[in-house]
Amino acid sequence: MIQKHLVLLPGDGIGPEVVAQAVKALRVVEKRFGVSFSMETALMGGAAIDAAGVPLPPETVAACKKADAVLLGAVGGPKWDGLPNNVRPEAGLLGIRKELGLFANLRPSTVFPELASLSCLRPDLVEKGVDILVVRELTGDVYFGKPAGEEVRDGLRYAFNNMIYNESEIRRIARVAFAAARKRGKRVCSVDKANVLVVGRLWRAVVEEAHKEFPDVDLSHMYVDNCAMQLIMNPGQFDVIVTGNIFGDILSDESAAVAGSLGMLPSASLSGTAGEGGVGLYEPVHGSAPDIAGRDKANPLATILSVAMMLRLSFGLVEAADAVEKAVREVLREGWRTGDIAAGRAEKVVGCIAMGDLVAAGIENAR
Ligand code: IPM
Ligand code: MG
Numbered sequence: 001m002i003q004k005h006l007v008l009l010p011g012d013g014i015g016p017e018v019v020a021q022a023v024k025a026l027r028v029v030e031k032r033f034g035v036s037f038s039m040e041t042a043l044m045g046g047a048a049i050d051a052a053g054v055p056l057p058p059e060t061v062a063a064c065k066k067a068d069a070v071l072l073g074a075v076g077g078p079k080w081d082g083l084p085n086n087v088r089p090e091a092g093l094l095g096i097r098k099e100l101g102l103f104a105n106l107r108p109s110t111v112f113p114e115l116a117s118l119s120c121l122r123p124d125l126v127e128k129g130v131d132i133l134v135v136r137e138l139t140g141d142v143y144f145g146k147p148a149g150e151e152v153r154d155g156l157r158y159a160f161n162n163m164i165y166n167e168s169e170i171r172r173i174a175r176v177a178f179a180a181a182r183k184r185g186k187r188v189c190s191v192d193k194a195n196v197l198v199v200g201r202l203w204r205a206v207v208e209e210a211h212k213e214f215p216d217v218d219l220s221h222m223y224v225d226n227c228a229m230q231l232i233m234n235p236g237q238f239d240v241i242v243t244g245n246i247f248g249d250i251l252s253d254e255s256a257a258v259a260g261s262l263g264m265l266p267s268a269s270l271s272g273t274a275g276e277g278g279v280g281l282y283e284p285v286h287g288s289a290p291d292i293a294g295r296d297k298a299n300p301l302a303t304i305l306s307v308a309m310m311l312r313l314s315f316g317l318v319e320a321a322d323a324v325e326k327a328v329r330e331v332l333r334e335g336w337r338t339g340d341i342a343a344g345r346a347e348k349v350v351g352c353i354a355m356g357d358l359v360a361a362g363i364e365n366a367r
Contacts, residue, residue, distance in 0.1 A: 002035040004315060007067040009060070009096075011045040012089060013288025014298035014352075015073020021300035021356025022071060022307045025324055028363040029311065033320040044096065045075030045089035045288075055092030061099045069314040070100075070281040071307065074288035097138050100279050102269035103169065104176040105136040105248065106309070107285060109255040109265060114332040117343050118260030121232060132231075132238045132255050133184065135177040136248025138269055140169045143245045163199050165244065170206040176270070177242035178214035185239030187218045191227045191247055203244065224251070231255055252285070262286040263299030263340045266306035268313055280314040282306040296351035299338040301328055304359055327362030331355070 008023070010016035023039065030036055042060040049055050055075070064070050075089040085091065096102075111119055111130040119126045142148075145162030152158070174190070181188045190207045194200030204221055211219045222230065224247045230237065231251065235258045243251060256262050265285040271278030284302030292298060305328060312321035337347045338355050350358070 002315070002317075004035060004037050004068040005066070006037050006039045007060075007063050007070045008039055008041045009044040009064075009070060010041065010047070010073040011075040011288065012047055012077045013074050013290045013293040015045075015075070015288055017073075017293070017296070017298045017352050018284060018300040018303040019071060019073040021352060021359070022303040024356045024360045025304050025307055025327075025363055028360045029307075029317075029320045029324065032323070032364070032366075033317060035315070035317060035320065044072070044092045046077050046080045048092060049080060049083075049087070049089065055087060055089050056095040056099075061096065064096060064100060064279060064281075067279055069310050070096075070279060071303070071310065072096075072281060072283035073303065074284065074286065076288050077290040077293075079290075094143065096281065097269060098144065100269075100281060101139065101271040102279075102281055103137060103139045104173055104270045104272070105134075105138040105252075106176075106180065106268045106270065106313075107134040107136060107248075107252040107255070107265065108132070108267075109134065109252075109259040111259050112261075112264060112329070112332055114329075115261050115264065115341055118341060120257050120260065121235070125233075125235065126258070126260075128236045130235045130258055131185075132235065132258075133180055133240045134248055134252040134255055135173065135180060135240060135242040136252055137165075137169065137173040137242075137244045138248075139245075140165050141245030163197065163244075163246075165199055165203060167202065167206045170203050171210050172272075174207045174210035174242060175213070176272075177240050178210065178217050178219075181217045181240040182214065186216060187220070187239035189220050189222050189227070189238055189241050191222050191224050191241055191243035191251065193224050193247075194221070195223055199244075207242070227251060228254060231258060256285055261299075261341050263302055263338065264305070265302050266309050268306070268309045270313065280310060282310045282314075296353055297339055298352045299340050300352050300356050301338070301341075301359070304328060304356070323363050323366040324359075326366055327359045330362050331358045 192200035
């Protein structure tokens with residue numbers, strides 16, 4: 001029997017509701033796939049600010065460092081919007097990424113055939129299939145670069161952040177992207193702004209060097225502005241996109257809109273290539289959706305699909321991961337929808353808990 005210890009960070013808004021449904025899925029996985037999970041819940045985000053006065057209490061960091069994997073719901077909400085940046089719920093998320101060394105953020109965007117009509121793009125652009133993996137660097141760039149701050153110079157208020165990368169940060173994220181591409185379409189598009197920024201020139205050079213270790217993978221380069229356009233003009237051209245923290249933040253939201261349903265998109269944040277140890281953190285890409293929190297309206301599928309990524313990437317439980325993903329597809333094929341992904345009349349709209357039950361039953365019966 002495989003034993004794994006999980007830390008749950010339900011966070012704010014709909015976070016606790018969707019995490020509860022993902023736990024339900026994990027409990028069924030335990031019954032069927034020879035694995036057992038011990039779980040503990042820790043505080044992060046606004047919930048931690050309210051209970052402990054800080055968005056990322058040291059006990060949470062310590063618990064996560066000891067865990068085999070972390071499952072996060074969502075952080076943030078209007079209640080904490082007035083706080084300064086360094087004590088907002090989001091600071092908890094940035095803090096845990098840094099503390100756990102989660103430099104590689106994997107954000108797959110796939111158009112589920114049943115949900116193709118939800119894409120913001122014309123049907124002819126998505127019906128050929130969209131299956132993009134954004135590999136976003138997560139612990140560097142303007143997010144963490146120093147110096148950063150605010151000051152008054154000659155009576156004018158200034159604010160500044162620093163876009164900075166060193167070659168080893170670029171090399172390790174490039175390797176993650178090439179290794180991921182090897183397991184799928186074997187194409188990497190590296191995105192930068194090398195026509196203007198020196199950071200982009202170093203990025204491009206180091207990605208080229210790393211590419212020599214992966215001669216079986218195709219590499220192309222694109223400027224970020226062009227990539228933003230190409231993603232909506234011809235999303236089918238992309239397999240793996242690798243880029244820095246801020247460009248990845250923006251492009252991954254854009255590719256999510258292409259896929260049509262933020263409520264469906266999982267993510268993984270890793271400290272190395274899959275299987276190399278280290279703690280992985282898994283979370284839905286959608287946010288805390290305070291407007292529907294506590295009303296059993298949230299879509300738990302992105303969090304459940306994040307659990308599938310956890311099973312696959314952190315634990316190598318491929319069959320269990322497949323079963324979870326298959327159960328989600330089956331539930332969609334049968335016409336079950338939460339409100340955010342309901343479009344047609346023939347669809348059966350259910351709440352968060354009922355959707356979790358449907359998927360759990362699907363995993364239980366998967367063969
Ligand atoms: C994301 C979010 C975060 C980010 C925020 C909430 C700090 O937008 O995970 O994409 O900017 O990285
Ligand atoms: Mg974002």
